[in-house]
Amino acid sequence: MSEKQIKPATKTALEMGPIIAFFAGYVLLKDREFLIGGQSYSGFILMTALFIPLIALSSFVLWRLTGKLSAMQIMTLVLVTVFGGLTIWLNDERFFKMKPTMIYLMFGGMLAFGLMRGRSYLRVVMGELMPLDHEGWMKLTVRIMILFFGLAIANELVWRSMSTDAWVKFKTFGLPIIMFGFFMSQSGLMARHSTAEDDTPEDDTPTA
Structure with missing residues (x-):
């Protein structure tokens, strides 16, 4: 489809x-x-x-x-x-609280693996949304990788040291606000490395 x-x-x-x-x-x-x-x-x-x-x-x-x-x-x-x-x-709420940690660790780990291969796996997911050159994708991938690992640590700190109420508020509002703020802060990088006017952006599809 x-x-x-x-x-x-x-x-x-x-x-x-x-x-x-x-x-x-x-x-x-x-x-x-x-x-x-x-x-x-x-x-x-x-x-x-x-x-x-x-x-x-x-x-x-x-x-x-x-x-x-x-x-x-x-x-x-x-x-x-x-x-x-x-x-x-x-019947143990701790497992659900661990879920964001695992998600962010897996996403961060996949991006790190791609970077070690000289590739931006982020481009595969978001390439159609943000037309950037190779250098821009590599820089953005490094920053988002760091963000994901940071969010994993933050989630662990919140659920292990604070109340369930605090964690639910952090999960519902805190994480989306952090993500939104992060992408807003990357507007300069996106503007410098944009290829929106290029007709044939380079191919950076990961190889098997």
């Missing part, structure tokens, strides 16, 4: 909708306990159980609308399912 374009607002709503729904549900249910099958579950665990099908549904709708899911979106869905499933099965 060929990739189709959708409105940015629609894409943002599909990507952020499950996260906002999780936050809203958690706020409403965080002080309640639910007895299911003879086992007591907190509001956090219940919302985790609802979050998994929500993100699966949003990913499916996004795929149907665009004809494509990025590697990041697929990996995020897989890790949400795995760590969310462990959280529900073991």
